[in-house]
Amino acid sequence: xxxxxxxxxxxxxxxxxxxxxxxxxxxxxxxxxxxxxxxxxxxxxxxxxxxxxxxxxxxxxxxxxxxxxxxxxxxxxxxxxxxxxxxxxxxxxxxxxxxxxxxxxxxxxxxxxxxx
Amino acid sequence: xxxxxxxxxxxxxxxxxxxxxxxxxxxxxxxxxxxxxxxxxxxxxxxxxxxxxxxxxxxxxxxxxxxxxxxxxxxxxxxxxxxxxxxxxxxxxxxxxxxxxxxxxxxxx
Numbered sequence: 001x002x003x004x005x006x007x008x009x010x011x012x013x014x015x016x017x018x019x020x021x022x023x024x025x026x027x028x029x030x031x032x033x034x035x036x037x038x039x040x041x042x043x044x045x046x047x048x049x050x051x052x053x054x055x056x057x058x059x060x061x062x063x064x065x066x067x068x069x070x071x072x073x074x075x076x077x078x079x080x081x082x083x084x085x086x087x088x089x090x091x092x093x094x095x096x097x098x099x100x101x102x103x104x105x106x107x108x109x110x111x112x113x114x115x116x
Numbered sequence: 117x118x119x120x121x122x123x124x125x126x127x128x129x130x131x132x133x134x135x136x137x138x139x140x141x142x143x144x145x146x147x148x149x150x151x152x153x154x155x156x157x158x159x160x161x162x163x164x165x166x167x168x169x170x171x172x173x174x175x176x177x178x179x180x181x182x183x184x185x186x187x188x189x190x191x192x193x194x195x196x197x198x199x200x201x202x203x204x205x206x207x208x209x210x211x212x213x214x215x216x217x218x219x220x221x222x223x224x225x
Contacts, residue, residue, distance in 0.1 A: 004158070042120070043159075043203070043215040090158070102147040102166065102207050107158035 006108035023074040023091030031096040032074040037088040120216035136189045144209025151203040199223045
């Protein structure tokens with residue numbers, strides 16, 4: 001079973017729709033991340049959850065709403081999105097903590113989101 | 117400011133060696149990652165450097181010079197499947213990651 005699984009892989013939605021992206025990690029990690037990947041831009045960190053608490057929110061518009069019900073699952077709820085929100089949304093997980101050192105993040109394959 | 121520079125594109129021939137450079141300017145340094153990302157797939161971890169020198173892992177090696185703010189990823193015995201984007205990411209002192217734009221490598225037969 002793959003380490004980090006994202007669904008759906010592709011999503012097309014209108015600007016007035018409401019949808020959710022799902023991420024599940026099977027690695028026993030305690031931190032999870034949402035990133036946005038757009039063409040010709042570096043990976044943009046959106047949200048970080050550590051031990052199910054949101055520890056970072058990088059000035060992301062309120063039309064993106066994350067939810068982390070437990071350490072294995074992460075959601076990104078979408079509503080009233082704009083065309084510029086079309087991008088690849090990547091979920092990642094890692095093991096954080098003083099004894100963990102700088103552990104690499106493990107990524108899912110992403111959800112390709114298109115806003116009409 | 118915080119900045120990471122990588123070449124946008126590179127091409128190389130199957131069986132050859134290619135070096136992908138990464139230069140960075142950050143406030144505080146706590147390590148550097150290299151990731152590989154095939155089109156439409158997840159970035160996958162390749163290497164981690166925190167001390168100066170070369171880390172070798174099979175066909176891939178990564179080098180770091182902290183005094184020069186410089187790293188490179190060396191790929192030997194190139195294969196067609198190595199065609200991908202290679203991302204450099206720096207960990208700042210506050211543990212936050214800064215990502216480069218990535219280098220798109222095309223391996224030709």
